[in-house]
Structures are given as structure tokens and as C-alpha cells.
Amino acid sequence: DAKTTQPPSMDCAEGRAANLPCNHSTISGNEYVYWYRQIHSQGPQYIIHGLKNNETNEMASLIITEDRKSSTLILPHATLRDTAVYYCIVRSSNSGNTPLVFGKGTRLSVIA
Amino acid sequence: EAQVTQNPRYLITVTGKKLTVTCSQNMNHEYMSWYRQDPGLGLRQIYYSMNVEVTDKGDVPEGYKVSRKEKRNFPLILESPSPNQTSLYFCASSLEFISSPLHFGNGTRLTVT
Numbered sequence: 717d718a719k720t721t722q723p724p725s726m727d728c729a730e731g732r733a734a735n736l737p738c739n740h741s742t743i744s745g746n747e748y749v750y751w752y753r754q755i756h757s758q759g760p761q762y763i764i765h766g767l768k769n770n771e772t773n774e775m776a777s778l779i780i781t782e783d784r785k786s787s788t789l790i791l792p793h794a795t796l797r798d799t800a801v802y803y804c805i806v807r808s809s810n811s812g813n814t815p816l817v818f819g820k821g822t823r824l825s826v827i828a
Numbered sequence: 829e830a831q832v833t834q835n836p837r838y839l840i841t842v843t844g845k846k847l848t849v850t851c852s853q854n855m856n857h858e859y860m861s862w863y864r865q866d867p868g869l870g871l872r873q874i875y876y877s878m879n880v881e882v883t884d885k886g887d888v889p890e891g892y893k894v895s896r897k898e899k900r901n902f903p904l905i906l907e908s909p910s911p912n913q914t915s916l917y918f919c920a921s922s923l924e925f926i927s928s929p930l931h932f933g934n935g936t937r938l939t940v941t
Contacts, residue, residue: 758935759832759934759935
């Protein structure tokens, strides 16, 4: 699975959009981009994933650049409850059971 | 509600006293897995199961056992716990093992003294 790079921390004002970047310059054609988050010491929570096209669900939007070397997770109206560590992971259907490598992620602090 | 349920949430025990952490999912998922999370080391996979009666080792299986006798349950067994197994444990499941998103339980914080 390709390696990802994320900023260690970010702040966002409550009610504003939170844009979390992820660099995955070595991504291959069959690798998906997944986003999870972990609030305090709770279990990681799946947010969204995509391959090439931008994706949106009830939690967030995922914007993947045309060359697929980077992506941005957008929380459109951040709330205090969105304060968490956000993990960007790339994974292919050929990964078999190679464990998900969560890395250090981005610690997002939503400020009132 | 679709969920992965772990029990107990907190457990303090002594070295050598056998314990079991239970994990159950109600989503008819084929794939289940156990992770441990330690400061600075992130999440590491202990064991996984692709289906009933099929289990295999992850990255850090030493000192742990698992079983998958039925699809919904995947207990983690520590036959003789040691202090280095003090950690935060997560069970996870997914529809199938290749690329479906993982659903995690809320964790079990284990302290072995």
C-alpha cells in the first residue's frame, strides 16, 4: 500500500469547513483512498473512501486530484464533536490481509 | 443498530490470570480482526479471521489466541497475561476482507499488573 503524508495538526473554527489534506504521491491505479477518524480513545470510525471521482456522504466530501497524488477530506460545517485524529490510508483490492497502517494522522481541533 | 460490541470496556488483572475479551458484530460480516493500540506505535493487528473456523496471525500474535466458531463472535484470549500486554484493544469487522471499510468496536482498555 502506498505511503501517505498528512500534517500533524490543524485548527478549525466551529461552523467553518475543515479541509484536511493528504499526500499519496506513490499511489497506484488500483488503490483506494480511505479516511478514518478516531475521537479520543474510541474505535476508529470509517468516514469515506474513493478511487478517482470525488465522493460525498452524510459525513464528509472527498476530493481527489486528477493525478490522484493527493486528496482532501472536507467536513463542511465542523462542530466541536469533529475534534479527532483523522487518518488517510491508501489500500488496494490486492492488499489481501496486509493490515491497515494508520500512521500518525492529523489531529484536528475544532475551536468554538 | 449495526455495531461491533466489545466487553469489557475496562479490565484490570494480574499476571498469569487467563482472560477473554469478547467481540460480537450484528452485520453478518465475514471478516473480523483484533488490533492493539499503544502510544507511539499506532494500531497493530493481532489476529484476523476471514470466516468461520478460519483464523490467522497478524503482526503481533504472541501471547494471544482467538477462535471463530460462529460468524458473529471473535473472542480474544490471553492465556497468561503479562504486563507488556497492557494496551487498548479494538475489535473490527468488515463485509469482506479485501477492501470493505472496517467497523470498529469501542475498545477494551486492559491493564496487567
